[in-house]
Amino acid sequence: MALQKRREAISWALYDWANSAYATTIMAGFFPLFFKQYWSAGASVTESTFRLGIANSVASLVIVILAPLLGAIADRCGARKRFLLTFATLGILMTALLPWVAQGDWWLAVVLYVLATIGFSGSISFSDSLLVFVADKPEYERVSALGYALGYLGGGLLFAVNVWMTLSPQTFGLTDAAEAVKLSFFTVAIWWALFTLPLARYVTETDGSGIGARAAVVAGWSQLRETFREIRALRNIFLFLIAYWFYIDGVDTIVRMAVDYGLSLGFDSNSLIVALLITQGVGFPAALAFGWLGSRIGARSGIYIAIAVYIVVVIWAAQMEHVKEFYLLAVVIGLVQGGIQSLSRSLYAHIIPADKSAEFFGFYNMLGKFAAVLGPVMVGWASAVSGSPRLSMLTLLILFVVGALVLRKVDVDDGAQYAPRR
Structure with a gap:
């Protein structure tokens, strides 16, 4: 890989390092915990779970609606990076405002969280689309895996500091754990902004047609409609997206609801945070390993391995009784979470x-987020109706099984005719 291309690839991968602080500290870690115990103080366990599920689903629904159209517009005017930075700025600013939400103001926390998550998810859609510009085709698996690996490492490092702050707030001159969590939200915003700068500085993309904003909207809408009409000709892409829609629903729902699930089972909050740290630590080398594995046996075979592991995880999680089992599950999830994400992207x-x-990455993220519209609601609804969080966890089995079955129908070699020429 040439020096310039390598610099672009590393700068692009560092955006995973940047935004993973939000995914780890906010989405998977402190927000569900703080939302249930601080912003939803006095609400029942099932009610707070339902509120959190709705918040995640609303944010995902917005991306479902916007991502393909904005992607088509960005293609026509060569604005992928500009759209990325716009969404990232939205996410960063909303995250920075979370510390100011007072106890009990769950509705305001939801509004800021939804907007921040829209910024996070929207920026990732455009970041993914830049992969074909920062790497040559034979390097897709390795560069994609590098991004996820750096994401686990960067997100894990900041999360470790944030956990330290909450466990020992006096060390940082803070009065209590609640103040430490609020400061953690602000550190995520700073981290996210700081490590977005290399991408803003060094990553380039092929210029679009140079048309104005209004013409780009019209042309983008026309391109989007054309792609819908061509979907039969793009059968392998369509089948892959459907498969991805199902199995990534299971993955994302586990990420977003794991802490809430552990709290519902009565596990100590500090133990759940430690489990998340374990996942991050294991995820860094595992993501790199999956990149190597994908380049050897093929990305689809690597995805099958990850899906099989997730099926075991769901069955195990629905029966676990002790927090040590949660730790073991954290290790197992860490082994495959980054792998299934990076290999799907490549x-x-x-x-x-x-x-x-x-x-096309707009469609990719649209279907992934549309799945996340249904997943958290499905889990929250099943928990509320049955009163059993264990039963709600088992509903995820359907998503992984259907995803694997549809993925079998994708002819990767035939689909390569649509791949970029380099």
């Missing part, structure tokens, strides 16, 4: 046309 990059990468 496999998709192989089968899409480069000149429509933002639009």
Whole structure:
């Protein structure tokens, strides 16, 4: 890989390092915990779970609606990076405002969280679309895996400091754990902004047509409609997206609801945070290993391995009784979480046309987030109706099984005819 291309690839991968602080500290870690115990103080366990599920679903629904159209517009005017930075700025600013939400103001916390998550998810859609510009085709698996590996490492490092702050607030001159959590939200915003700068400085993309904003909207909408009409010709892309829609629903729901699930089982909050740290620590080398594995046996085979592990995880989680089992599950999830995400991204990059990468990654993230519209609501609803969080966890089995079955129908070699030429 040439020096310039390597610098672009590393700068692009560092955006995973940047935004993973939000995914780890906010989405998976402190927000569900703080939301249940501080912002939803006095509400029942099932009620707070339902509120959190709705918040995640609303944020995902917005991305479902916007991502493909904005992707098509970005393709036409060469604005993938500009859209990325716009969404990132929204996420950073909303995250920075979370510390100011008072106890009991769960509705305001939800509003800021939804907007921050829209910024986070929207920026990732455009970051994914830049993969075809920062790496040559034979390097997709390794570069994609590098991004996820750095994400686990960076997100884990900041999360470790944030956990230390909450366990020993006096060490940092703070009065209590609640103040430490609020400061942690602010450190995420700073981290996210700081490590977005290399991408803003060094990553380049192929210029679009140079048309104005209004013309780009019209052209983008036209391109989007054309892609819908062509979907039969792009059968392998369509099948892959459906498969991804199902299995990534299971993955994302586990990420977003794991802490809430552990609290519902009566596990200590500090133990759950330690489990998340374990996942981050294991995830860094595991993501790199999956990148190597994908380049050897193929991305789809690597995804199958990860899905099989997730099926075991769901069955195990529905029966676990002790917090030590939660720790073991954290290790197992860490082994495959980054792998299934990175290999899905690289496999998709192989089968899409480069000149429509933002639009097609818009569809990719649209279906992934649309799945996340249903997943958390499904878990929250099942928990509320049955009164059993264990039963709600078992509903995720359907998603992984259906995803694997549809993925079998994807002809990766045939789909390569749509891949970018380099």
